[in-house]
Amino acid sequence: MSMAHEITAGFMPLFDSAVLVAAGEMGFAAREGIELKLQRETSWANIRDRIAIGHFDVAHMLGPMPLACSLGLTPLASETIVPFSLGLGGNCVTVSNAVWDGMTARGASPDLDPARAGAALGALIRERAGAGSEPLRFAVVHPHSGHNYELRYWLAACGIDPDREIEVVIVPPPFMADALAAGRIDGYCVGEPWNSAAVAAGTGQIVTVKALLWRNSPEKVIGVRKVWAEENPDALAALLRALHHSARWCQDPANRGELAALMARPDFLGQPAAIQMPALTGRLQLGGGVERNVEDFFLPFDKAANFPWKSHALWFYTQMVRWGQLPHTPQNLAIARDCYRPDLYRSALKPLGVALPGANAKVEGALKTATPVGSAGASLVLGPDGFFDGQIFDPDRVDAYIAGQKRA
């Protein structure tokens, strides 16, 4: 059977590629007339290169990555836009058993509380510095990643300077648990299942989670080559509808078993179904036999999880500025704002008659409880979306937010 559209999509073997993978494998793409060719990759650099030269039309990307591409921060830069978000949350911070012992001796308890864990880590870091020890080394997956920014945000809010008091290195997600076990790193921030993997191996402790650092915060997105999007508006709209149906299917608890079995296949995530369950249920083993249930741990669909909020793009932008990755200029700000495209999301989904946010941006951190919002007809619930330190990010006041950011 010949399809109306053929789309090639790159992805990394991470659980949050699920919405894209299921779109291709569970028939959602085919129902929209798309032959979706999924190609697994080995690095974000490869995804960036292959989208830049047109091997891929779209790809599973780190939320800040299309910004970095469009802002020219990467070696092979190309204009990349974001018409769809692949979910909210899903990451944890995991430390070695030795660091955890040091943290518990300084007041940490296995409750995932970011402020308490951060205070204990800060005390440990300062004592180690006083004793002349090497700084602790934390790994993230990429410099332009939610992981890098949320780890740094957490540390800085707890009075730890991530540039001076620890070392931040890059390690590919599947190698994190091994690197921790081998003592090459002391902790890391990564998506699931690579935190649960260290806990299962008995070599790591989950100390906090993205959902508690900034609840319902952005993570992976669908990055689209801008030129392709402009030349193929119908194919893109069909893809966004397929992704929408796929995301709804992924969110449904009734499909958890089937989704985990799909992702377990060696050509996708290639990890046992059992170790994917924490991401799906929010029930995490923290280490030492302690289990915690995290609300909104990872949302592939609910809470408007797929809407590409411009306020998410702008928050990533403020963190790029904060950590010296680029200067804050009106031009750069405009590029960041134009990178996320809620207009494309809205126009593609309008025919479905589903609930759509009316605004393109929102004040992040303002919703203390789950809040129904007025949208195009149907009901939609947003939030809570608080930062753990009570800060508010108003996308209309970017200058003030950047000026008020401390390095530690």
Add this chain to the structure above:
Amino acid sequence: MSAGSLTILVVDENRIRASIIEAGLRDAGHLEVTVVHDVAGIAKRIAEIEPDVIVIDLENPNRDMLENMFQLSRAVKRPIAMFVDRSDQASIEAAVDAGVSAYVVDGLKKERIKPILDMAISRFNAFSRMARELEEARSELENRKVIDRAKGILMKSRGLSEEAAYALLRKTAMNQNRKIADIAQSLVTAAGLLGPLEGE
């Protein structure tokens, strides 16, 4: 360092491919070539070697780590950019197609780097071709084995001659528009499921 010779680091977990690249570089007169198979401790090696050019295979999952190191690490004294020249789109595409990426220190002239990248691309392509041919030869051998087994099953169970058994396989394959090896594999599988027909 002589005017024509550059210091080159090749990072490739595939030892055979790495040595093919290395040989090509030496043939081209580049004598300062270092090959690294494992990225553990690579920052230190880079600090020691101070390479002008770094060649990495695209399948290496550590590219993100390496790129970050090139941009930030104190071990890398000179900034390292990617590829020859951003404007040289054809070269970039050829490199990504071949599965190789190259990083060069800022300020090196394009004319000096281009031959190195071209050589790496052609050697990567040659290696892929070789690997593909090897794979084809291997699967050809496998096919022949499975066809022989299927012929044996037919000869034994239906009392056919070897030629007749092969003709039957071929006719079935043609009728079903499939490969003889596929028909043979189905027969061998079915025979295995149905019991000790094949067993001696």
